Amino acid sequence: MPEQTPPTGIDRRTVVKALGALPLAAAAGRAGAQAAVAPKKVLVIGAGLAGLNAALLLQEQGLDVTVIEGRDRVGGRVLSHRNLPGAPESGGTSIFAGYARMIDAAKKYNVGLIDVSPTVPLFNQRELYLNGAIIPEAAWPTHPRNPFPEPLKKTMPWAYLNPVIGKNNPLKTVDAWLDPANARYDVSLHDWLVSLGISEDIIDLCWNNNPAYGTTAHDVSAMMAMFSTTFQMMQMQFSRTVFGYTAAGGNQAIPEALAKALKKEIQFKRNVVAMETTDRGATVTCEDGTVYKADFVICSIPFSVLRRVRIDPLVRGPQGLAINTLGAQQINLLHLAVKQPFWEDDGLKPAMFGDNLAGMVVAERKGKTAADVSSLTIWVRGRNALWMDTLEEKDAITAIMTDFYRARPAARGKVEVRAYKSWGRDPFSAGDWAVWAPGQINAFASSVGKAHGRIHFCGEHTAVSNRGMEGAMESGERVAFEVLGLV
Numbered sequence: 170m171p172e173q174t175p176p177t178g179i180d181r182r183t184v185v186k187a188l189g190a191l192p193l194a195a196a197a198g199r200a201g202a203q204a205a206v207a208p209k210k211v212l213v214i215g216a217g218l219a220g221l222n223a224a225l226l227l228q229e230q231g232l233d234v235t236v237i238e239g240r241d242r243v244g245g246r247v248l249s250h251r252n253l254p255g256a257p258e259s260g261g262t263s264i265f266a267g268y269a270r271m272i273d274a275a276k277k278y279n280v281g282l283i284d285v286s287p288t289v290p291l292f293n294q295r296e297l298y299l300n301g302a303i304i305p306e307a308a309w310p311t312h313p314r315n316p317f318p319e320p321l322k323k324t325m326p327w328a329y330l331n332p333v334i335g336k337n338n339p340l341k342t343v344d345a346w347l348d349p350a351n352a353r354y355d356v357s358l359h360d361w362l363v364s365l366g367i368s369e370d371i372i373d374l375c376w377n378n379n380p381a382y383g384t385t386a387h388d389v390s391a392m393m394a395m396f397s398t399t400f401q402m403m404q405m406q407f408s409r410t411v412f413g414y415t416a417a418g419g420n421q422a423i424p425e426a427l428a429k430a431l432k433k434e435i436q437f438k439r440n441v442v443a444m445e446t447t448d449r450g451a452t453v454t455c456e457d458g459t460v461y462k463a464d465f466v467i468c469s470i471p472f473s474v475l476r477r478v479r480i481d482p483l484v485r486g487p488q489g490l491a492i493n494t495l496g497a498q499q500i501n502l503l504h505l506a507v508k509q510p511f512w513e514d515d516g517l518k519p520a521m522f523g524d525n526l527a528g529m530v531v532a533e534r535k536g537k538t539a540a541d542v543s544s545l546t547i548w549v550r551g552r553n554a555l556w557m558d559t560l561e562e563k564d565a566i567t568a569i570m571t572d573f574y575r576a577r578p579a580a581r582g583k584v585e586v587r588a589y590k591s592w593g594r595d596p597f598s599a600g601d602w603a604v605w606a607p608g609q610i611n612a613f614a615s616s617v618g619k620a621h622g623r624i625h626f627c628g629e630h631t632a633v634s635n636r637g638m639e640g641a642m643e644s645g646e647r648v649a650f651e652v653l654g655l656v
């Protein structure tokens with residue numbers, strides 16, 4: 170149902186001028202006082218972590234907040250599969266010990282957190298599968314496919330590159346990736362690794378098979394890998410004993426709890442197709458014809474989707490380029506329930522790393538003890554995920570399972586496909602986390618979060634000092650204070 174914009178009553182420029190020198194906390198207090206007289210209307214697009222965090226902060230300050238969401242659920246890229254034991258994740262997975270905002274939110278809204286530290290040592294226990302055969306760990310140091318230099322021949326492929334990146338990482342702080350002094354590292358990860366003496370065979374084996382960013386090391390900025398590494402190192406320093414958490418009932422319980430705390434019910438299935446900003450307010454139009462008017466719009470739509478939304482006036486310059494070109498990681502996940510522990514039959518570890526479609530098999534450990542395997546998740550990333558997305562879902566699942574059974578014949582009849590998620594084919598994400606291609610950080614990283622008239626952008630892709638779920642929360646906080654500074 171359309172909402173009408175109330176007369177503003179307050180001259181925006183006067184307020185901005187008056188607030189200009191105030192610290193943000195003071196701005197927040199002031200907004201609350203004004204809101205008692207004439208609450209400003211804020212429309213938040215997206216009920217993921219960024220949008221929900223912004224909405225609650227503004228609601229606390231007395232603003233009139235409406236959240237609309239394209240999907241029929243909250244959480245966005247946080248998605249827990251409760252039809253499987255342990256509710257494994259298809260989205261945001263690890264809540265690291267230093268995720269202050271996420272941990273605070275869980276505490277404030279009574280979501281239990283489970284310490285996952287006991288399962289961490291088990292995570293890297295995997296089988297290596299290359300060229301159609303399992304290579305036992307004992308055979309790896311002398312195996313012909315082993316591309317590592319002599320002192321490191323025993324290192325398994327999944328453990329090789331992170332220490333190399335860590336040791337050579339020039340970024341000392343989490344926001345240093347935006348410092349122009351580091352601009353020279355905004356080259357391809359491939360070129361940077363080669364400059365360190367890393368061979369093509371190592372890059373292919375350790376990165377290109379199953380990349381965390383990009384489709385290969387060629388199309389991701391080295392600075393992105395550096396930022397991610399610095400972020401993880403910082404997170405490790407928060408606690409000597411706790412690695413991280415998962416939410417009881419699945420991480421989706423956190424956005425669900427945030428959503429419950431909203432005064433106004435979220436309006437679902439509102440697929441935003443157009444936005445307009447003027448001096449007097451902003452208008453948002455949805456696919457079903459619903460039109461919303463507000464004093465400010467907070468938009469958490471990932472850029473991979475936002476580029477399909479008409480924005481009037483056009484976003485120009487570096488930010489426009491960012492909306493049109495910033496990449497999103499391609500990831501598809503297949504979740505398997507375990508009917509019988511087939512690894513007891515073939516004597517191998519349940520998890521795998523390999524060069525096939527089922528290239529990363531994760532043994533979820535969400536049972537009664539850390540050692541219990543509650544389900545298996547097959548991660549398909551990069552080029553393989555792009556190929557999966559050209560197939561019908563059932564054919565994609567068949568292709569992955571054929572490869573999986575080829576590697577683990579003992580699993581036949583002992584696992585059951587319970588969920589498949591392609592983030593690339595999801596119209597509300599069109600991919601997963603933002604991926605910065607070489608040159609993009611220098612070109613527009615400092616512009617992505619800038620306001621466009623009365624449209625204010627947030628979301629993981631606009632975070633400065635955090636990544637993933639905590640980055641989404643950080644961006645929600647930043648955008649809320651930005652709006653509070655204007656009312």
Ligand SMILES: Cc1cc2nc3c(=O)[nH]c(=O)nc-3n(C[C@H](O)[C@H](O)[C@H](O)COP(=O)(O)OP(=O)(O)OC[C@H]3O[C@@H](n4cnc5c(N)ncnc54)[C@H](O)[C@@H]3O)c2cc1C
Pocket residue numbers: 214215216217218219220237238239240243244245246247259260261262263264439440441442469470471474478500592596597598601602627628629630636637638639641
């Ligand atoms: C497989 C996977 C693993 C991950 N692992 C981790 C991890 O271990 N740790 C970590 O910290 N993070 C992880 N992440 C990343 C983390 O989940 C995301 O960065 C974070 O949830 C993003 O939150 P957001 O609010 O910025 O965006 P989103 O959650 O995407 O929220 C945006 C919202 O906008 C809605 N929307 C989009 N378009 C429209 C439209 N046109 N109209 C209306 N609504 C729209 C969407 O439906 C969505 O609800 C992972 C993600 C994935 C997919």
